[in-house]
Amino acid sequence: MGLLTAVLSGFGVMTVLNLVSTHGGLAVMAVSLLLFCGVFLIQVLHSAQRTRAFRDRYGRLTLGLQALLTFTPMCLLGMLWGGMAGFLAGSVLLVVRGRLSGVLFLLVVAANGASAALSGLGAVDIAYVVLSTALTGLVVFATTRLVDLITELERRRAESAWVAVTEERLRIARDLHDLLGYSLSAITLKSELVHRLIGLHDDRARTELGEVLEISREALADVRAVARGYREVLFADELVSVRKVLAAADVECVVEEAAVGTLGRQINTVLATVLREAVTNLLRHTSAKRCTIRLRRYGATVQLAVDNDGVRPEKAGARRHGSGLDNLSERVSRAGGTLTTLFDSDGWFRLMVECPTADPDSTRDVPHPVPEHSPSIVRCGS
Template sequence: MLEFAVRVKGWSGRSGLAKVDLYTRGTVYLIVWTGSLTLALMLLAEPVREGPLVLAVAGPLLALAEGVLCARLARRAMDAYLGQGAVSRRLLWQTVSVTCAAIAVVMALALIEPSEGVLEMLPTLLGVGLMPLATVHSLLVRNRVAALTQLSVLAVLYALMALAGLAEGVAFSSLLCSGLLASWMAFTCRASMWVLAVMWELRKARDIEARLAVAEERLRFGRDLHDVMGRNLAVIALKSELAVQLARRGRAEAVDQMVEVQRIAQDSQRDVRDVVRGYRAVDLRVELEGARGVLGAAGIVCTVVVGKLELLPDEVQSALGWVVREATTNVLRHGDARRCTISVGDVDGSVLLVVENDGAGEASAPTEAEAQTQAVRAASGGASEGEPGSGLAGLRERLSAVGGVLEAGPGRSGRFRLTARVPLCQSA
């Protein structure tokens, strides 16, 4: 009971796909149990209770057992349809056997001591008795096989009702109603599961697209770094080897070679800083479009509201562009946001950038562990002296260079809000 309450409470926190998945599975379970419970209740009706005691007791019990087995089989069938599991053959044959036993009890009640009430209820009893298995069967086979199977079952039902002594007209009309009901239920479940499967495929495609975008960016940066550092590292290796050989021979030229290695190493440090600066030097409009694309690829609805960016100085656009990039990274890495709004505009003589998302507020900021990691990297020489750091501290450093400020924290309605404000008069 407690677990059910927790699940109900967590409904609002589920993603759209999770809600559709739960709704679809619940619909299939509802159809299965509707057929089984209807059969059990009808077998408890007064006309049926007048039959043999053994059949009157066995009928409802078999109907309930059919519901339990069909529900378990439905869960396996839905997982198999989505490619998330397989169907147990043993469970399948157990379900078919119990369903056939329930139908046999119904026919026995109609043949051993037939009464007018039982004969009138027979078409409905047969229809609802086969509806749970027919619903699950539609998820296990192809559409053509399901249609042929339903026609075959309808023919068997017609023969059984004729054997029970029903008039042909009544038997045919009842058979037609049962067939339409079963076909509609099967079509509904099949269509719902098809829609759910397409949504899962889209989710997987978005995840793959996001991972590919990250991989492509890493490859691009790695390629640029290799082009800059490859030659310098090769020269350093050769001159170091030459210096070792000269030192072993006692030659004074070894010192000159090591001085050259030192000079190349210093040049390489400057080259790496230039690569990083070039990588981080961003255009605000490009970053806004990139944020929309990256968040959209991750399944997050991103709304961008932009004013006149042409009036902003280049240094302000660069600083705000880095804020957009860092905020986008935090939305992807932390929390469970489904919507994100980015707005840039002129407010009271200042340019105001606001990034707001509905994920966990405290998760959007770097954690204490991440802050410690950044400190260790800075202490170990991960960033050169005077270079801005990463995370919110790095953003504040960049904004302070143009007279701006950064604020981050929970906003209205539990949303996380990051605000960057830069005075236009001071930046100009």
């Protein structure tokens, strides 16, 4: 707004100085300053962003008033006041919309040229007046639009920064939920098991305690990875971990793995995260005794299904709408896949994910560590 005010003031002061140098006298100066203040205030209303609502509602009225203050004083001050017509031409382009603005712009320029001709000016002076009016109007319009564009650009930059900060906060919250929810559940479960084993099976208690320490170290490393903005989890490593946790929780786990070939890094991490969240929900929100994990490949699509028998029908709907599943659904969607949940008539809750085998934004794949053989079934737990 400061730039716009400086440009408008500069044009106006030049006109007033020309009037004073030509006519002289305090009366002419006072009238000129008074009229210029009126034109200047109207021009600010037409150009300022803060007055946009007022301009949209009363713009035609203020435009008519500006036209009156532009052409009427010429009878007293002569063509030296004709420089104000440039402001009027710029206001026409700012206030009026559509083709009519161009027509009125040319009409203002032509009217100022006709006033110059009626004042007895020569052809060269008339041409100067016409060009000066047109250029002043275009400068006023262009300066106003430039200020608008700069303001809009700054606003969009601020919005982009806010969106980036918000997305980063959501990413950290989502990753921490996915990581620590599972890790803390596993630590709690194994710590309870160690507490029961102390004095009865000390050797196994020490083994379980060692696994608790290992999980806590992994959780710390995961939190640091989240802070750095990079975290890659392999499905095979996560599968080994959940087998141990489910066995400690006395959940019978059946793992059915088929050869799936190579998986993209992002897809591998997504599947590992889905498996971790599914087992976290099982441990925290169900009384499951059996869990089935199935991994299959169909052409260019890999499918992971995690089923358990521990969700009661009246709680199934609430579980579908938890924040963990919402986070997973968003994560899977970004990888080009879909996540579905189902509670069947036999009392089993199923979480199923289907994703492309290759990352949507990368060609880098990592081999999935399952050998190329027929499907295998592994049972763990009691």
